[in-house]
Amino acid sequence: MDAKGAPTAGGDFRLLWWTRRRSVALDAGLAVVSAVECAVQGVGFADRTGLPVGLVVVPGALAGLALLVRRRWPLAVILISIAVLPANMGAVLALVGLYTLATTDAPRRVIAALACMEGLGTVIVTYLLLDNDPAIREQAVPVWFRPLVALLFGVASVVPPVLLGMYVRARRRLVETLRDRALGLERELGLLAERAEERAEWARDEERRRIAREMHDVVAHRVSLMVVHAAAVQAVAPKDPEKAARNASLIGDMGRQALTELRTMLGVLRAAPAGPTGASDASRASRLAEIASGAGQGEAAEARTPDEGRQPPGPAGNGEGPRLTGLRALVEESRAAGMRVELAVEGEHRDYPEQVESTAYRVVQEALTNVHKHAAGAAAWVRLAHRDGEVAVQVRNEAPDGAARRPDEARLPSGGNGLVGMRERVTALGGGFVSGPTDEGGFRVSAVIPDRPGERAGG
Template sequence: MTARPGAALGRLYRAAPAVQDSVLAVALSLPDLFLFSDFALPNVGLADRLFTVGYAVLGYAALAARRRAPRAVFGYLWAHALGGELLTAAGVFDYSPTLALLAALYTVAALRSARLSALALASVTVPVALSVRAALADVPAAERLTSLIGVACFYGMLNLEVWAVGRGVRAGRAAAARDRLALARAQDATLAERARTARELHDIVANAVTVMVLQAGGARHVLRADPDRVEHALDQIESSGKTAVAELRHMLLVLRTDGERLAAEGSSFGLADLDPLLNGARQAGLRARLEVTGAPAVLARSVDLTAYRLVQEALTNAAKHAGPGAATVVRLDWSRADGRLRVEVADDGRGTPTAARSELSTGHGLIGLRERVAVCGGTFDAGPTREGGFRVAAALPAEEHFRQEAAS
């Protein structure tokens, strides 16, 4: 089925600004010739009419580029209007180009700065004054003052209104652009908050549940052979569950009360809480140890929480994938050379992987860590090691706190 010719022309008109401006030029040239020249008078010869039309075409052709080069088109049409007035005063023809210059003035007002559009408005007083003079040429002296006031008000108000409409259109477009920008920022903020909430939920729930499942699985294997170990595992499961519920309660409270992010982070965990985290990893079967290099400093809350979450997620992954028995080392390097804290968690991959490791994986842990580290202005790296294990590392900014420590 072929498209109708009218529909195709309509699509071309909407898609091509130059086509729209060409149509505008034709639409304005006709009333301009009939209202502001002697083109339609019966006593005008064919040669004079053709000369007037030709001069009009020289001006209106420029409107096809008015949106691409509004300042240049306005300057050209200003000169065109001035030339028409001077030729009229010289008796060559009787034509005061008006509507094309109005279209150019509107375009400058709508697309250019307030200063440039004000200059354009002021400049049109020159051809307007000549138009007023031409309009009063045949007016009797007794009626000249009244006619002068009327004609001057007509041309002045016409140009001023066109200029004001252009400025209003520009203001409307600017307001719409600000609204779109504000909406985009709000959407970005919403997506960022959703991502942050997803990271928190993953770190709180997924890690706690993973540890509890691993501990429960270990307890099942020694249910009859070692009741004391089972009881200890149940204590650890209970402790992990209470910790997760407490974090969830605090997170929900912050979300419901529109609390500040720092307030949420201030009551969350940090590197000072690594000992319980390492003990939980050992209860899950990992042979975990901590290595610290350099003198620790007090971190920003967001950085401190990020470092803790990185260790938490890496230990959970080691427990799931490397399995109980894997040797895992947590390294904290407080390097003063570049003002960054380096956090690294690596396992040797030589444990006994749990059969449920694929079911325990959400697939978002490392993605969330990368996002956390990026928000803090750090760098993140994760991947397998040559020995067959896995390594998660980050360099987090801490130079501000090093400077504070040195100043004290």
């Protein structure tokens, strides 16, 4: 409601300094009671002093109506009650005024000073009334009786309203503090929810990138070799049908293996979650890593020519990750595709954690795939170094010979994510990755991986 009591558009009540209808009714009722009390006491004061009744009752009633402004000016209400105290008026006015002042944020010394003034005035007025009462004079009462009664009246008129008002003020402050704390907690929960959503979004993006890397490792290398062998079949078919038939058979084996791995991976992605989302994502990521890891050694076995003989898959074929011991088979696979590639190993082989060997293997695999794509016909060199506390791999190729590529030779598409994926794998283990062209016009990929990535990251 507005200042005139009309309803507002929002439905909130507002009348002067009142914000609730029951507050208006309470203050109006207290003001009427106080006005009646002052008027009745004014009649007795007029009889005792001989003053005209109207001259005392009307100002007293107006003073009692001062409770209408107690919420806005509680100090004025107490001062009025002190002013009418000599006429033995304003008991309700003083009680309600002191209580209201004690509930506000007024300084305690101000409340104490006004309470003392009110209490002292009540003691004096009560003592004078008792001393001038003929009925009490006729009785034999001790000397201390009248001062004691006056003191009790003074304390009773001041202490209860002040203590009650201070209690209400403390309770209001506590409620406001709890409300502010609740609002603060609500804001913090909102921020935490936003951060949790950001972390979840980051986790989803990271999971998508990880899945993309795993699918790239599983499929891209094998399909690239299939394209190379298909080009070789096309080139040698008129001259050497037997060799073309062997290459065609090899392409079929590679295609079936790649299709099987792709179906398995898509099955993992489509699987319904059996538990919490975090556990499902972790299990899917673990399964995808296992599938990608198992592709390495299987590729080498499938890519061998019939003249070399089929060998059973290595450890990776049993579900373990690709190992550095499979680099020779990986190099032989590239040689079978027509690449001139040499492998050099320095230092003594040690047992590394599976993720270290798998990452080093993937770097070499992806680097050789890039040579097939971008430098067909160029010679390549693979170097593996076992060092103290780390393992290093390097793949370097010479400048591609443009004349070596036939116009009808198939060109391999490139998504541009191979180097990014290698860098992400190596840096995730705390290693270093460098790639770029060489001075001779070729390309070099180098990676150094700590042999204990967990301890190195923790240090």
